[in-house]
Amino acid sequence: MAEQAQRRWRAACPNCGAPVEFASAASASAVCGFCRSTLLRSGDTLSRIGQSAEIFEDYSPLQLGSTGRWMGAGFSVVGRVQRGSELGNWNEWHLLFDTGGEAARVAWLSEDNGQFVISLEVPLAERPPEAPGVGLPLTLAGQRWQVAAVVDAALRAAEGELPRPPQAGRVVEVRNVQGEVGTLEYAETGPPIWSVGRAVQLAELALQGLRTTAEGESIAEAKFAGRSIACPNCGAPLEPKLSQTRSMTCGQCHAVVDLPEGDAKALGFVAQSPGREPLIPLGRTGTLAFDGDKPLPWTVVGYQERCDIPEDADDEQSFWREYLLYNRLAGFAFLVDTREGWSLVRTLTGAPAPAHGGVAWQGRSYGQRWVYGAKTTHVLGEFYWPVRLEDHVQVADFVTGDGQYLLSREQQGPEITWSGGRPLPAEIVQRGFGLSAPAAQFARDASAFSSGGKLLRNIVVGLFLIVLLFALLRACSSDDCQQYKDSFGENSNEYRQCRAASRGSGVYVGNGGGSYGGFSSGGGGHK
Template sequence: MADQAQRRWRAACPNCGAPVEFASAASTTAVCGFCRSTLLRDGETLARIGQSAEIFDDYSPLQLGATGRWMGSGFAVVGRVQRGSDLGNWNEWHLLFDAGADTPRIAWLSEDNGQFVLSLEAPLAERPPEAPGVGLPLTVAGQRWQVAAVVDAALRAAEGELPRPPQAGRVVELRNAQGEVGSLEYRDGGPPIWSVGRGVNLAELALQGLRTTAEGESIAEAKFKGRSIACPSCGAPLEPKLSQTRSMVCAQCSAVVDLPANEARALGFTPQDRGLPPLIPLGRTGTLAPAGEKPLPWTVVGYQERCDIPEDTEDEQSFWREYLLYNRLTGFAFLVDTREGWSLVRTLTGAPAASGDGANWQGRAYARRWTYQAKTTHVLGEFYWPVRLEDRVQVTDYASRDGQWLLSRELQGGEVTWSAGQVLPSAAVQQAFGLTAPAAQFTRDASAFKASGGTLLRNIVIALFLIVLLFALLRACSRDECQGYKDSFGETSNEYRQCRANARGSGVYIGNGGGSYGGYSSGGGGHK
């Protein structure tokens, strides 16, 4: 007979006889921790309805039984579903909140573009309309959303107690201007499941009972000290430092390697030539403090060089660099270095609202600057999404009128990723990371981000005049017409080499004609 005490319910697994416990009256399904049978609760009995695969060890700090607090209410982690798609794998942790409501809340803590989202399920009065294309608006539960992704989510594994039997199915992810994330999960034989959440930091959840070793360090830290996977290109050992790493670059042969979620062999690799070392070395930690935010230490874990793809062969190509930063309590950010300036960028859990040809986000108006295609040309270090060299993405950049705040929308395949950033003084970057390279390599003119139409037109007229004057001067002397790029980025930089190539082809360098100031987006994405 089942044992009923303090709202917990216990019975024997019908397959192996091991005890199976339910902590919530709302949970109808559990996975036996001994034989991996998927069990369905029906009144006072358990029935075996399937078999769950083994959970792959992804070094998450969370585990069943961990507790925390959110918005004044305590919760416990009671279950987990592991899902995946061609965009990567992710966890969805089932949370049980303290008693107090007549109907227990079904809540999930899920991974989202290197961050976390806490969501609550909610009823839907009517079946929502079919999702239009990615990036288009959709009204659900009386609220306006943007479609961020449409994913066929596979079921990898499950454990613990769950509100319903886990299934594979189509997931439509939505975002809005209030910073919320909506999710429609379509299942066979029933209406879609609707949930709404927003981004959270693990630090603010006051988590207790996380996975640790006897020495008190986290499971992720302990296992990654000894984790080693052979490079499929040259056989050298790959030793990722982060549990979230899905791609990394071999230090021996520079191959871009796709990493598995467990201890299996690497999935594949893409060869690449050795590039120039980044201005900020991998592994360097610096403290950055954007306006209005608490100073935080950020460690450089990845580096990528990107460029736009000109629509016309006569257009100049723009290059920029992105440093992937990591803070163990708040997740990931990007330090972006372009010809015009430096900025600190983070992905958004919400989506800015369209406003004419611009966008609004958190009470600030942004004007659209450029729309272009971009690609990644070189990478170093580790990344939380599967990096693909030469993959093309569609980018739209926005800037506030004063040029200090930036937005970017990146479309790739079936997903839209928004990111927001703030301009940083080059001196602050140099000081934060203790850099000693020549000052010319850090100085950028951040005023180029300003979104004032009159100022932009005036700058264009002045720039054209200066270009004509510069051409006349260059014809009158024999100096290098690309000396500015050489001084700022170095003789072997992409900027300098592109300038020289243009000069050789046309006899003159015509400046930044492509319009792109360099994709201020996080790149990479990866649903959940």
């Protein structure tokens, strides 16, 4: 016999007899916390319809029973679905809002490229397209969207109370200029489920009941601290610091290893040669602030070196570096280091609108600067998406007229990721991370991002003078590429490329229009 107590409803699991509790009368499914049976609720009856896999531990500070507030309303976390695709894995937390007697709307708190999104399920009057193309515009629910991803999402596991039995199926993700992300979920049965969400910061949700130890450390991280996996290349132990890590570099043989879920053995890896050490060491924590936000502590958990892919052999090749930063409540960000300067960026929830000669985003116009292919050439540390050496992505970079705001669009396979940020003075990077390296390694000119008329003319004139000076002094110069050697090191790609060009043509000109790097993750789990 089921029990009705206040708003909650309780019944025995038909498989093991353990109590299964529903906090919402609208919830139609649950996963038994004892035997992992997937249960379907029909009136006062529970029936077993399947078996859920074990939840794999991750970095999320959330857990069933956590509470918070959003838009003036309180909520509690009552369920979770873990999904995955070739782009990575992600969580969808089912939220139950205190609606004051009104019918509860189905709400989710989900991961979105290292950030967080709260979305509400909304009735959809029209029939959506069956096969929208990635990158194409789409009108749906009276709004203009851009298709950001089309993936086959597998069901990894589930727990707690859910609005319906979880299923695998195709997921279409769309984004708009208002900073919203929409999701169409196509399951094997029933019409597509439509939801619309916006980015949130966990620190803004007044969260209570998070997973912590007595010392305040995340339980997920505490459990994960002892995890050790043998490197499939050399056998050395791999000990990831974050449990959401999907790829990491072996400290012994430098192989890039795909990490499994749970305690399975790591099988996939790609060998790579040792590279030079990054300017900011892995594990270093520094304080940086995004535009308008308060400074936060960010820890360097990953590092990758990337380059563009020249269209022909005569084109100059550009190189840059990206540091993956992590903050427990703010998610992930990227600190990008190029020959033009430093920049701090993070992924966008929405998508800019096309505009004449570029795009528009949050009241600013961005001109298109470059379009190019790019690839990753070297990695260190850990990444929340599966990193692949030599994987090709297509990148388009945009910049405002004053050079103070940057956007980047990166497409890899079935997903498009937009990222944005601002140039960052080198001294802020150096001071924020407490670094004592020579100033020449940091002090690159972030003002070179500007495409303003006067500055652009000065750059052109400056480049001409540099070419002339290098040509005149080549005969008496022992090393035409000394500036790159001082800034990036003798073993850097920039210095080697410069030396190769000098031997071939006699004169090498530094990057006068190369990329400042793709700001997006190049992968990662979406919602």
